[in-house]
Each structure stands twice: as structure tokens, then as C-alpha cells.
Amino acid sequence: MQDLTDLYQSVILDHNRRPRNRGKLPTANRVAHGDNPSCGDQCTVYLRLDGDRIGDISFEGSGCAISQASASLMTLNLKGKTAPEAETIYAGVHELVTTGKVDEDNLSDLAALAGVHQFPARIKCATLGWHAALNALKGDPITATTETHKD
Amino acid sequence: MQDLTDLYQSVILDHNRRPRNRGKLPTANRVAHGDNPSCGDQCTVYLRLDGDRIGDISFEGSGCAISQASASLMTLNLKGKTAPEAETIYAGVHELVTTGKVDEDNLSDLAALAGVHQFPARIKCATLGWHAALNALKGDPITATTETHKD
């Protein structure tokens, strides 16, 4: 096993302790829910689409430090983005948590998630909030469950 | 394993080759069927009760040499007997095929079945016809299946 500090970097711990944009978003016009049935983690993402851009975004839910921090980071990174931009960012996150490769300049603080790739059982934790956000963007009210995804 | 000639004594071979009282009994007033579901052996016993005695008895069916010979021997030994007498004779047969002990004078030719006790898988074969006969005597038309009996 790799050193746990790779997984629990200070960015992660910080976002876990003080999650950003946590709570219901009163002005939301989109909402989607994500489930990680293997471990019981849950995440609801609220977002307000202003035209084709995410005007505001928040999350609620419960789960491990990785899932909470990743959802918190997600809100910071998706605000102001269009759906295609969000997809691109998630593609980078997915690459990151599955391979650990940090080669995109624009990943910035998300690079803290790189340690996840050494803990395959935690990849689902790191992607839960993202799946819910992408579903909300698609206007897909169906619950995202990490079991149907190959990650 | 004991020598097979213990199991397949000449009496058994003889009764297998030339079964006595085989075939339907036109005058029968009782009939019962026996099944050995593990191996597919079947036996139907026909008997005519004259008062409380077995006036005549026959069997039909298919099965291994042990089951055929035992059914054939059964017809010879039960003819003329009352139900209680038949029960007593069967008790001796049961003792014989499960323990190999031949201590009853009146077992006579049935002693040929003693070898069966060394082949526990064949005990059901040796008792199939007897179960059917006892059921017929009781007027019990239900199929005797050796699986419900502890032997």
C-alpha cells in the first residue's frame, strides 16, 4: 500500500473539514442524486443553469473524506462552465483517479485527487458527486449509481 | 469390498434369471407399486387376499438382479401368510440385509440375501418389492418409495 498521505492530502482534508458549497441551493433549477450502493455514500447535486452555463452549484450528502472533498472540489471547478466544458473536466478527473496521471494544466487543485488511483476501492467515492452533477446537467433525474459505471 | 459372489449367490442369479410369480395376477384384489427413485427401479405387487391370508401373489417391474431376485423370493415366502406373519418375515429380511445376520431358522432360501448388507447402496434394491407387498397388504394404494424409508 502507498502511504495514506498520498490519498489524504491536505487539500482533501481541508475540503472534507470545510466543504465548499454544501447545502441546498434555493435557486436551483436542476437536481440529481448519486448513490454508491456498495458503501452507502450518497450525494445530491443542485445546480442553477443560467443559459448554457452553470450559474451556481451545491451538494449535499454523506460519505467518506474522499467523496466529500471531491464533491466540494467539483462545485468549485464546475461553476461557470457549460455542459461540454464540464464533461471535459470530468474526463480529466476520471483519468486522474484511475491512472494518477496529472498532465492537464487546468486540473489545478483537482490534482489532490491523484492519490485515489492507488486505492481502486475508493475511485467510486471520488467520482460520485461528479456523476450526479453530469446527470443534473443532462436534466436526467434518474439516480446515478456508481455500480452501473465501469469506474 | 467383499467378494461379489457374496452378493450374487447362485440363488440370486437363479431367481434373477427365472423369476417366480412374475407378471400380472388376473385374480388380484390388491395391488401396490414401489419406486426406488435413486436408481429407477420399479416394482408392482399384485396379491389376492383370501380371508386374511395371501391366496396368491405376483410381481412385475424392472431393476437389478438383487431387486428382481428379492421380489421373486418374496412371492414364494409370502404366499399363504397373514399380514402379521408377512410383517414378521419382512422384519427378518430387513435384519438380514442390514446386518447380514442369519439367525432365524425360517429364513431358508432368503438367507441368500445376506450378502446385501456389505453393499449398503443395494439395500433399497433388496427391499423394494417387500415394501410394495406390505403396502398392498395394508390396502395402501400409495406408491412405496424407498426414499421415505430409513433403509
Next chain:
Amino acid sequence: MNPPWPNVRADFPVLHQQVNGKPLVYLDNGATSQKPRSVIDALVRYYERDNSNVHRGLHTLSMRATDAYEGARTRIANFINAADPAEIIFTRGTTESINLVARSWGHAHLKPGDVVLTTEFEHHSNLVPWQQAAKASGATLKYVPLLGADGEGGLDLAALDKLLTPQVKLFAFTHISNTLGTINPVAELCRKARAVGAVTVIDAAQSIGHIPLDVRQIGCDFLAFSGHKMCGPTGIGVLYGRRDLLDQLAPDETGGGMVVNVSYEQATWKPSPERFEAGTPNVADAIALGAACNYLDALGRDQIAAHDTALVKVAMEKLSALPGIRIIGPRVGAERSGLVSFAFANVHAHDVVTFADEDGVALRGGHHCNQPLMRKLGLTSTTRASFYLYNTEEEIDRLVASLQRIQKFFAG
């Protein structure tokens, strides 16, 4: 507090390894137990010497395999004091056993207006099958409440008395809760159920390998357990059923081995246990389960229970001293089985498990297949340490030290 059998740990090969550079401390026995050498050897011996299909064979290997398989059935009947080996049906495990009753018995006996009773703290495997049986039949599923904000009060027996109306056709409950550690008064529950004519089903998954268990003394109608939680292999379990009930029951699965006569039009069934064991059974694992019974009885199930109890008492005392910990189930000092479930305010169970694993300590974190109970207690997950015959007090100290490190890291 060390196991009362000298060198018992030497019987379990898996225990003697390093995990992340530390000696393994296996405290996930509630999920599955480890296997002694004698059980592993039973598997090897079977495959190396006797392997053959059972029942319909007359050659030497087949007769040996049949004798060993039926011998295992008799051994298990004896292990739980069943009246008759025909009352022992081999299944894959607790879950399949309960499904068998829920489907076969439920289909034959449940109708609209009937009530199926269970409790608020059942494992999903003793809950969802009853939801399905109720749905299929139009019966209503009701729950006996759990007392206490931390579930420390056990079953609400007064509420049970009110719930136990003549409409109740079946009462299914766990012997030991896999999440709370609560030990239900099973004989008393069976007595109460019988008084209203309800059939009883006991989930013995957590009790079978841990305490002496006598189905006739308990007075249950059905009882389900898994081999893998009692030193046996995976893939084998048991449904115990009272003979008279089993003989009335229709088969659940059909196929080879459970039929008397088959024509192109119809089929007739053998009596129990064959009726409920369609197809080639799990011969090797059934035989190894018999070996597990031998192993446990050689140690003594009363002694195993005493060791479990001693360990959990120490663990409760030491864990209670950790700041911010919430322990669910019976309070320190109260009767409970050899497991303890807890939550920290600021560290999620999965992070606890990951950190403990770095220290070589194997724990389980999550909802423990008890989602409705978690919700009732206002939790999403707990961390569970579950003990067994080979655990030591030193291992509890390793657990506590690891938890202290975790708290420090996340307080950081």
C-alpha cells in the same frame, strides 16, 4: 483475555501474515470467519480421494462421496440438535435459506390480510425476502420496534405482544444482530409466536458459530445459517426446518435428484431433504462444513462464547474512552455478542477502515446491510469490530491505538 486454547491461532494459516507491513489483526469476523487447517484439509482430502457425484452412483468413489455428504448432514443435525437429518437442507447460505422459506412457505400460506412480522434491525437478507413475499401475496409486513436512541434497549417486547395478533402468520427475526450485537431472547420469541399460531424463522447467521444453539430448546420452525461465518467454507449454508413443515412444502427449485417420477407431462417429488436440493449439491463444502462443526465442538461452543464475551467487554471499555465516539447497541456491561459498532462525529467509517488497514487492522465500515436501521438511528454508516475465537486482547489494543491515530490525523 487470550484464547483459552493454547496455540489455537496456529490452526488458522491466514492469520500469520503481514498487512501493510504489520501483523494482520482480523476483526471482520461478522462478515466472514477464517478457516482452520482441518476445514481446508477436508476439502483437499475430498478432492484428492473421494470426489464423485453423489446419490445416483453405485461405484466406490460415488458411495464414499455419498456417505461423506450424508454424514455431514447428520453431523450438522447433531450440531444444532435437530430431531432428524432430513430436517437439514443444504443451501448456499443464510440468504438462500431465508429466500427458500419466503418463497415456498410464503407462496403456499400467505394471503391478503395476513401479517408477516419481523424486527427493525434485520439484515437485508432477512428483510427484503419478506417484503417480496408480502408484495407477492398481499400480506402486510410489520416491524417490532427497537428501543433506545442507540438501539441499546433491544426489542420492544411490550409492542411485540400488541403486534402478535392471530393475523400474524410468520415471525422472522435474527438471533444476534450483526450491527448492534444484540442477542434476542429467541426461545421466548418463539413461545410468543407459537401462542398465536405463527411460524417462526430465525436468522442464525451471527450466532451459529459463536454460541451453543439447540433448535429444539429454542422451539423454532425454521432456522437459517451460513457455513462461512462458522469456520466453514463459502458457498454452503443450511436451512433447518421442522420435518412436518418441510414435508408439506413445495420445492423451490426443480431438476435432477429431487424427483421420483418424471414424464413429459409432470413430475413428483422426493421427501425432504432431497426435495429441496435440486441438481448436484455442493458436496465438498458440505463435507468441510461438517469438519467445521467438529472443530468448533472440539474447542467447545460455550468456551467460544465466553471468550467472545470477554473480548467485547474489554473492547467496549476501551472504546468508550475515545473522545467523540458513539457506540450503538447494548451499553457497556450489558449482555451483547462479540462485536461492536461505533461512529465518530468527524471521521467517516470508510476513512476509519482505510486508516486501520494501514495499521494491519481489518474492520468493516458501512451500513452492514442494515440501511433502514442506520436511518432510524440517524447514521449513514458505522465501523464494526467483530471478534472470534482466535482474537486476543493485544489485538484490541492495536485497534484502539489505530483509532487514536485516526482521530489525531483528522483532528489535525
Next chain:
Amino acid sequence: MNPPWPNVRADFPVLHQQVNGKPLVYLDNGATSQKPRSVIDALVRYYERDNSNVHRGLHTLSMRATDAYEGARTRIANFINAADPAEIIFTRGTTESINLVARSWGHAHLKPGDVVLTTEFEHHSNLVPWQQAAKASGATLKYVPLLGADGEGGLDLAALDKLLTPQVKLFAFTHISNTLGTINPVAELCRKARAVGAVTVIDAAQSIGHIPLDVRQIGCDFLAFSGHKMCGPTGIGVLYGRRDLLDQLAPDETGGGMVVNVSYEQATWKPSPERFEAGTPNVADAIALGAACNYLDALGRDQIAAHDTALVKVAMEKLSALPGIRIIGPRVGAERSGLVSFAFANVHAHDVVTFADEDGVALRGGHHCNQPLMRKLGLTSTTRASFYLYNTEEEIDRLVASLQRIQKFFAG
């Protein structure tokens, strides 16, 4: 005619023993195969090193167990060329796999007026479940006839074309007959069934370990097999199902591990394969089944098939020379799988088996879970010799010599 792999017999510990003072000749492979050392070792290694519950665990042993279990699923998907590991559901064996489809699919899709089609020579495990599904739904069960007084003509394909109306919702058939040795043209049967919109279910119990098998080339919807007939352990088998069909299917059993959300009122299901694997799965045996796939592929399934074929050809020739023998299934020289079933006019199959056993030769005698077929052929039982990769021509000679002795004894 000896196995094309030097020393392959050394891989199978069970073969190296005396039975009744004679070296064992194991010719009961149709009932179950023997296990190579590598499969036994996979079990031992799992229990000695990795044993833990799967799926919901985050500690090292649990992650190792999960990886090995899911790795076995992927290995088996690859073994039968399934498109997706999620199409592989672990069951206890062929019988349970077929019951799962008959119940879940049957319950959802069959209604009065529908036809379920099967053949006149199915194993009870691929017959009785369809009788039950038809009975439960009001559908009609029909049989594709078998041609020839000895069943030598195979399926009546002209009759099949007539039977395959749009009312046929499902067509279940065996790949290889365990009694006749007939190899069905499965790809053709699937094509015909698909043309009328019928779902296909293949019983691959006798083919899986013996010939190369590719579900996508065959084009079936469901396929069932058992591990124990393909060098794997008892207690594990597979239901292959096309992903789109599985995702529409309701679960058969419910409980832990297959649910997403559970409340006291209701539950929702995970997708396949978890949806169909309630409770703790048979982890160890699934992993060992993966090892069996590796073993068979290392030898080469085409080579195994060739060896089977060569053995059965020799056996057919030598057996045909015995006076008074009646061989059922395809004639000498025709394509057939590596087993042969025969009957003597004057010696019952059970007596044959008992005598052969005295010579160390393990055979099977009886109805082979094919009662209606036996009746159709005017038989009550046959003796079956079934070959596998480790059998030799010398063993066939031992068989023939034993049969000669038997005939002599009973001719007396």
C-alpha cells in the same frame, strides 16, 4: 489415443489410487470430472491467504478477495467469449441457473397461450423447471422429437420448423445430451428460434469442459453450466445471459449485496450481475473455477475435444463387438461427444456398475436424469461410460474386459 499432454494424469491426485485392489479407471466424467492440483491449490491459497467477505469491504484482505472474485468473473466471460463480465452470474450450478431463468424470465414473460419449447432428451434439470414455469403461467410445454429407435437420429429438425410458431416464447435445449452423446447444432437452433422471436436457453453442462464454446458465435440468449463438470469445484456454476435481457429481469433471490436502497417499505436493485447474487457468494469456488478455465485453456479445448472424440470412437467400436449390447445415440462413426450409453438384454445396469466397480472401473448406471427419454426408448436404465482428458485407450480395454466378465457371469 493416450492423452496428447505428457503426464497430464499426474495433475489429478484422485486418479492415483486403487479401488478394490485395482488401479482406478474413472469413466464417470459425465456425472462429475476430477480436479487438477491447480484447482485444489486455488482453494487452499484463497483460504490460507485472502479469505474475506467481498464487495462491501475496504481492508486489504477484502479488496484482494473482491479482486480475485471479480477476476474470476472476467476470466469466465473470456472463457465463453461473453461481451461483458456483467453477463456472468455465479450460481450453484446448471440446475440453479436454469431455475433462475425459468422463474424470473418465465414469471415476467409467459402467459396462457404461449408455448415453451424443449426437446425429448433433456436432463430433468432442463425439463422440470419448464414444466413448472408452464404450469405457473398457463403456457404450454412442447417437445421437439428425437429421431431413431435408439435415438440415433438426433433432433427432428423438420418437426422443429413446424413447432417454431410465433407462440413460442422460449426454446430451451441441451448442447450435448448426457445420455445419448448427441451434439446439437446449437447455432442453427438459436438462429431458427430467433427468427420467430423466441428466447434461447442452452444447457451447456456437458459441453462446457469438453469443446470450445463461444456464446456470441452460438447466438444464444442464456446459457447454463456447472463448474464441477469442467475440472472446477462443486457448488459453483454460471448463468450467462445477454446484458440487455438481464437488465430487464427481476431478481430471483433478494437480500444483502444486491440492493441499492432499502427502506422498511421497499427496496431497489443493483444491475446485473449483483442483482442476481443475493447474499455472500461462493467466493472460493468461483476463484477456483477461474483456475479451472486456465487449466483447460492451457491444454487447449480443441485438443480436449479431439481426445474425447478419439476415445469414444475406439470405445464404440469395441463395445459394438460385445454380444447382446444395445448402444443408444449416434451410430458408430457418427459425430458424438465423449460418452457412450448402452444396455444388455440380460444384465441390469446396476449390476453392471457393481461388477465393474469390483474391477476398479467407475461407471454410471440408471436413468441419468432422463426418465421420459428412457421410457421413449423402451428402457429403464443404461450403463454409461463417459470420458475426459485424462482417460486412455488402455482404460477402455479395462472397461471392455470387465464387461466381458460380467456377461460371462450372468450368462453363467
